[in-house]
Amino acid sequence: MGEENVEHIKDVIQKAKRKKTSSVWEHFKEVNLKSGTKTWECLHCHKNYAMISSGSTSHLIRHLGDCLVYKKLIASQKKLNLQPTKSMVDAKLSGPLLVNPNVQYDHARQREAIAHWIMMHEHLFSIVEEEGFIFMMKCCNISYEKISRKTVKNDCVTIYETEKKKLKSTLRDVSKICLTTDLWKSQNQKIEYMVLTGHFIDADWILQKRILSFVHVPPPRRGVDIVDAIFKCLKNWGIESKVFSVSMDNATYNDRCLKDLKVLLSRHVKLVLDGKLFHVRCCAHILNLLVQDGLGRIVTIIEKIRESVKFINYSEARLRTFSQVIQQLKLGGKKLVLDCLTRWNSTYDMLSIAIQFKEVFLRFQDREPSYTYIPEADEWEKVEKVAKLLDVFNVASNIISGSEYPTANLYLVEVEEYLNEPTHKPKDNGHMPFCALEWWKLNSGKYRVLSRMAADILAIPISIVASESTFSAGGRVIDSYRASLHPNTVEALICGGDWLRILHGIRNKPKVEHVPIVIPLLL
Structure with missing residues (x-):
């Protein structure tokens, strides 16, 4: 075998060796001295250190701990000199996620921010292990420490529990809450989930909507099972005595379900008008049947x-x-x-x-x-x-199907137009649209009893489609990624993601429900 072939084989073997994984190699490079000796050169201070045949890197690690140039670099990069912006997200950031100029880098805070990002935008846990993500984070700060998918999953669950406690505290001050509920199925598994969404008007007369529960309903899915799941959720949130109405689709199956639930809740509190307003039929489903x-x-x-x-x-x-x-x-x-x-x-x-x-x-x-x-x-x-x-x-x-404004009073607009036609009163197209919540905010002090009634009525959603639009899975189906997770983790991601999007003022963008056919332009 020729000498050239031997050298070629050595090169091939050298390239086939396992890639170095120690982080120390990010700070040293191999150099050839004039004497022909190969050494490791520090990328920061350019000092040379011997190559040890055993492959030990302890002397290189010790040097990093003493390298003055590297220490100075770390000190400067731990200052996050971020320029303030005027975006909605920046305006909403508060507490442990608030980033101020000249504050030292905090990896615990970074982990929390990453978990918020994953939950708000429904990313996979494994994204934190991708090389591109790690490279991006290292560019932002060399002190960034890699985290695993297991770590970020645990962070997401912790944030869910923290935000749940905050929401529980908020609901203590709510007198009445309206509910929408629906059933979902997984995409690749025959697992059914029940979503329960709460609607209420807060002290500032702002309509609020929060997903309260997204739980697995094991077979056989009977009406009594749904009632039990709903009541368990209400007890968990401490709102079983605050339910004003429940909106569901118009399936006969749900009529029996709501009847049983009304009887159960009436044992805990007297329902308004003896429950005549308790069951609200989804108008969107009625329109769907007509269409x-x-x-x-x-x-x-x-x-x-x-x-x-x-x-x-x-x-x-x-x-x-x-x-x-x-x-x-x-x-x-x-x-x-x-x-x-x-x-x-x-x-x-x-x-x-x-x-x-x-x-x-x-x-x-x-x-x-x-x-x-x-x-x-x-x-x-x-x-x-x-x-x-x-x-x-x-x-x-x-x-x-709107979820950011009251829908229970939409019929009033039609009543006004109907009254204008018999009385031949011209429409005033130049006036600003009437906002019921804003009016009651200004007049609640004058009509205290009526304002409380108005808050309860205006919180009633006449469609359950609004709660469906919270999810981006398309239709009423859980995507394959979330279907592969434990039901408790699915609930943490969906509920927590909903709460965090509201916290940061971010609208969830539902996936397109039809496929666009792009027609190419001719050159």
Whole structure:
């Protein structure tokens, strides 16, 4: 074997050695002295230290402890010279997370901030072990210490328990609380969860919404099991005597459930009006039933449009052809969307956009003979009529599903318009919209008893969809990542994430419920 081959093999073996993992190698590099001796050179003070055949690094570690240049660098990097900003997050940061200029780096505080970030934005625990994340944190401060997914999970649970105590304290001062509840399923496992959300108006006349419970309901899921789970949650929060109303969807199954719950709660406190306001039926589900009935009359046409979108999205070539026709007709830059079968509002989006491209579909068929899903002219007319009707329902659904303003009094606007029409009173379109909460805030001292009643009534949500929009899993399904966790951890992440987003003034962005089909622009 030639000498060159031997050297090549040595190089290969050297490269195949296990990568050095000690943090000390971040501060030393290998150098060749003029004498031919290989040594380790400190990156900070540039002193050289011998290479020990056993691979020991104790002398290098000792040097780091005495290196004056390195000590000076650490001292300077422990000062976080952050410029203040005016963002909502910065304005909301308080307590242990408040970062002031010239404050020494605190790794415990950093861990807490990371846990807040993970819970607010639903990141995986393992993200803290990714090399890119560690590199980013080291760039911010060389003193950053790596943490494991187990550590950050424990931090998240600790924060959940801390925030839960704070919320419990807040609820002690609430006289009445309204509830919304719904059931969720996991994506890959047959695990069912019950979400319970509390709605109340605080002392400043601000409508508040907090997820109180997200618990696993083991099979068999009977009405009595749901009642027991709800009552256990209420006892845990100490609000079993403060429940004013419960909003649920309109399934017959829930009628029996709410009846049993009302009887149970009435043993602890006298319900308002003997419970006549206790069970609130979800208006969003009522609208959904009406819409689904209408869509059922054109289900064949909807299927044609759905398959058309799928066909065009099948290949880049078809998308390019479709885009070419759009540009020839000088139409706007809309994007085709594929609906979610369980969400009628996404079907409405798909239809309303497809209508704008009905001429494009016709010309696209001339260029793609295998395209056979195009609706007939009379079918397009039916779609246009249904889309106009759906537009009204879509606006109504968005209004009644609001969670940042009262929905129980929305009918008053319709009453006002109805009264204006019989009396021929013109509408005053120039006045500011009436805010019930702001009015009662200004007049609560004048009408003390009525104001307490108003606070209870205005807190009633007429739709449970608002509580569903808290989650970004899409629909009423838990994603595969959270489904793999222990139910207690799932509850800590979902409830804690909701509370922290409110604390920091961050809106959760729900995942898109329909798939956009991006049409490429031709160069």
